[in-house]
Amino acid sequence: MFRNILAIARNTFREAVRDRVLYNLVVFVLLITGCAVFLGDLTAGNEDRTVTNIGLSAMLLFGVFISIFVGVSLVSKEIEKKTLYTIFSKPVGRGQFIVGKYLGLCLTLLVNVAVMGTGVSLALFYVGSGSLAASIWGTVTLIFLELTIVTAVAILFSSFSTPALSALLTFLVWIIGHFSASLKDLADGLGSAAAQWIFGFIYYVFPNLSHFEFVTLAARGESPSAGYLGGVFLYTLIFNTILLAITIVIFRRRNLK
Amino acid sequence: MKNVIEIRGLSKDYEKGFWKKKKIRALDGLDLDVAPGQIYGFLGGNGAGKTTTIKILMGLIFPSGGTAKILGKDISDVEVHSRIGYCPENPYFYDYLKATELMDYFGQLFGLEASKRKKVSEDLLARVGLEEKDWTKQLRKFSKGMLQRVGIAQSLVNDPELVVLDEPMSGLDPVGRREIRELIAGLRQAGKTVFMSSHILSDIEALCDNVAILRSGTLVATGRLEELLASEDGDRAFEISANGVKAAELISIPEAISGAVVTEKPSGASIQVFGDENIGTVLTEIKKAGGNVVSVQPVRQSLEELFVKETTDS
Numbered sequence: 001m002f003r004n005i006l007a008i009a010r011n012t013f014r015e016a017v018r019d020r021v022l023y024n025l026v027v028f029v030l031l032i033t034g035c036a037v038f039l040g041d042l043t044a045g046n047e048d049r050t051v052t053n054i055g056l057s058a059m060l061l062f063g064v065f066i067s068i069f070v071g072v073s074l075v076s077k078e079i080e081k082k083t084l085y086t087i088f089s090k091p092v093g094r095g096q097f098i099v100g101k102y103l104g105l106c107l108t109l110l111v112n113v114a115v116m117g118t119g120v121s122l123a124l125f126y127v128g129s130g131s132l133a134a135s136i137w138g139t140v141t142l143i144f145l146e147l148t149i150v151t152a153v154a155i156l157f158s159s160f161s162t163p164a165l166s167a168l169l170t171f172l173v174w175i176i177g178h179f180s181a182s183l184k185d186l187a188d189g190l191g192s193a194a195a196q197w198i199f200g201f202i203y204y205v206f207p208n209l210s211h212f213e214f215v216t217l218a219a220r221g222e223s224p225s226a227g228y229l230g231g232v233f234l235y236t237l238i239f240n241t242i243l244l245a246i247t248i249v250i251f252r253r254r255n256l257k
Numbered sequence: 258m259k260n261v262i263e264i265r266g267l268s269k270d271y272e273k274g275f276w277k278k279k280k281i282r283a284l285d286g287l288d289l290d291v292a293p294g295q296i297y298g299f300l301g302g303n304g305a306g307k308t309t310t311i312k313i314l315m316g317l318i319f320p321s322g323g324t325a326k327i328l329g330k331d332i333s334d335v336e337v338h339s340r341i342g343y344c345p346e347n348p349y350f351y352d353y354l355k356a357t358e359l360m361d362y363f364g365q366l367f368g369l370e371a372s373k374r375k376k377v378s379e380d381l382l383a384r385v386g387l388e389e390k391d392w393t394k395q396l397r398k399f400s401k402g403m404l405q406r407v408g409i410a411q412s413l414v415n416d417p418e419l420v421v422l423d424e425p426m427s428g429l430d431p432v433g434r435r436e437i438r439e440l441i442a443g444l445r446q447a448g449k450t451v452f453m454s455s456h457i458l459s460d461i462e463a464l465c466d467n468v469a470i471l472r473s474g475t476l477v478a479t480g481r482l483e484e485l486l487a488s489e490d491g492d493r494a495f496e497i498s499a500n501g502v503k504a505a506e507l508i509s510i511p512e513a514i515s516g517a518v519v520t521e522k523p524s525g526a527s528i529q530v531f532g533d534e535n536i537g538t539v540l541t542e543i544k545k546a547g548g549n550v551v552s553v554q555p556v557r558q559s560l561e562e563l564f565v566k567e568t569t570d571s
Contacts, residue, residue, distance in 0.1 A: 007365040011351070018353040082349040086411060089315045089343035089421075090366040093335050255318040257271075 005100040012104020030119040032058040048129035052219040055120035063147045071154025072166040074101045095248040113144045139218035145236040146212035152243035159251045177209035261450040262291035266323035283309045285474040298461040299454040301471030302568045307454040342417035346424040348408030352397035367415040381410040401428035422453040462560045470567045477567045494556035500525035502548025
């Protein structure tokens with residue numbers, strides 16, 4: 001079982017490594033970070049904050065872009081190109097395939113985030129903020145964990161929907177995920193039972209991505225504690241496991257025409 | 258000996274339309290047995306249900322009804338796939354991989370050790386006639402025929418007991434077809450069972466022990482190839498060759514025997530009649546015209562004729 005998952009994950013990673021589009025995206029983020037260094041000159045005394053804000057935000061946005069567009073095509077491309085035919089004629093379960101593809105993309109994201117994080121760190125060193133260069137890595141970890149959730153959502157939608165619709169739905173979930181906690185607080189404040197029920201439902205069903213928001217604090221030199229990171233890691237693990245389990249249940253019933 | 262493939266009442270409906278209420282029956286109550294150690298031809302026109310059947314057997318789509326077993330195991334048992342090989346029609350592979358990488362990847366999925374994967378990959382790529390210089394090229398640079406060869410090679414990575422080939426000759430040139438035909442014949446010699454669909458009837462005729470013919474999702478003929486070809490019409494048709502006589506001198510034959518056809522040949526004439534009771538009359542007429550009978554042969558219909566008869570209304 002694990003042998004197949006590992007083989008599929010390695011092959012997914014190899015596919016990403018040989019895909020020039022991903023390189024272009026990473027290079028683009030590094031360029032933005034480089035531009036932030038020069039932009040920082042305009043914000044006297046706040047160069048490090050500007051570089052951190054722009055660098056980490058670009059990392060998150062482009063990471064989400066990669067997660068959504070690679071995530072929704074992970075399964076659909078294999079069905080469309082019929083590469084799945086030869087895979088499932090081997091002793092490979094559909095669950096193994098989904099988990100393998102997911103882990104392969106997570107490994108790709110990990111490498112991308114590490115490269116982009118290194119770029120931001122180097123830019124911070126350049127503007128003379130060695131302490132921020134080190135402290136951003138907790139936030140970089142949170143960004144990576146958030147991307148693994150976005151990827152799991154993208155794979156879930158693509159297991160039963162078209163790539164375009166899956167991308168749109170995943171993007172909406174990402175947006176809602178960032179506001180679900182605020183919306184719940186708002187509904188609680190309003191006191192309306194219907195609003196509380198609706199936003200409570202959204203809060204508990206959608207991923208609560210406000211847990212992963214740390215870019216602004218990181219720019220102030222703060223770093224998430226090990227306990228906080230551990231809690232978010234556990235939340236991510238549970239949420240992703242549920243999402244993948246639903247994906248596998250759906251995908252097991254799908255006819256690969 | 259147990260059948261390698263056992264299909265009972267297999268049906269498949271495809272749902273159409275936005276609400277998926279309209280159903281199209283692609284396969285209708287198929288029963289089929291494939292005994293071990295033979296090459297089994299699976300024939301039918303476009304949309305007859307061949308690929309649907311193969312996809313159900315490979316677990317790619319699910320049947321609407323009926324059951325199917327491979328090597329005694331239900332098709333839902335993924336583990337049975339470790340004993341089978343499959344090459345789909347117009348195979349598609351990860352085009353960023355090299356041929357050797359693809360073979361290695363598939364070898365991993367069968368749990369083969371690294372050293373064995375390398376050896377098996379190289380042996381098979383050579384066996385399907387892929388030149389060594391192409392082994393390390395990315396598959397995106399491969400022609401259709403080269404991909405077909407890789408497709409057949411990958412179907413043998415695990416030394417399978419059953420090999421399922423969907424249109425294995427597709428995209429191959431005549432030399433390639435001959436090579437793959439020999440390879441398939443070699444699989445039978447090695448005790449493997451081959452289940453293949455093909456539109457190239459000459460290959461089926463040359464290779465297959467048994468065939469099944471599908472039409473609109475229904476089995477219309479099945480059995481040993483020579484028995485099917487020696488059908489009722491074929492048994493009753495005879496061709497009588499004669500020399501020393503011209504076709505014009507045998508005009509009395511079509512007048513006396515309904516359906517008889519006399520054809521002029523360089524050395525004489527050829528007469529085709531239906532029914533062995535008419536042979537005596539033909540021989541007498543040839544003698545009367547001063548000719549000599551060279552041969553009397555039953556006419557066996559070709560697979561093409563059988564295929565056309567079973568798969569069309571005409």
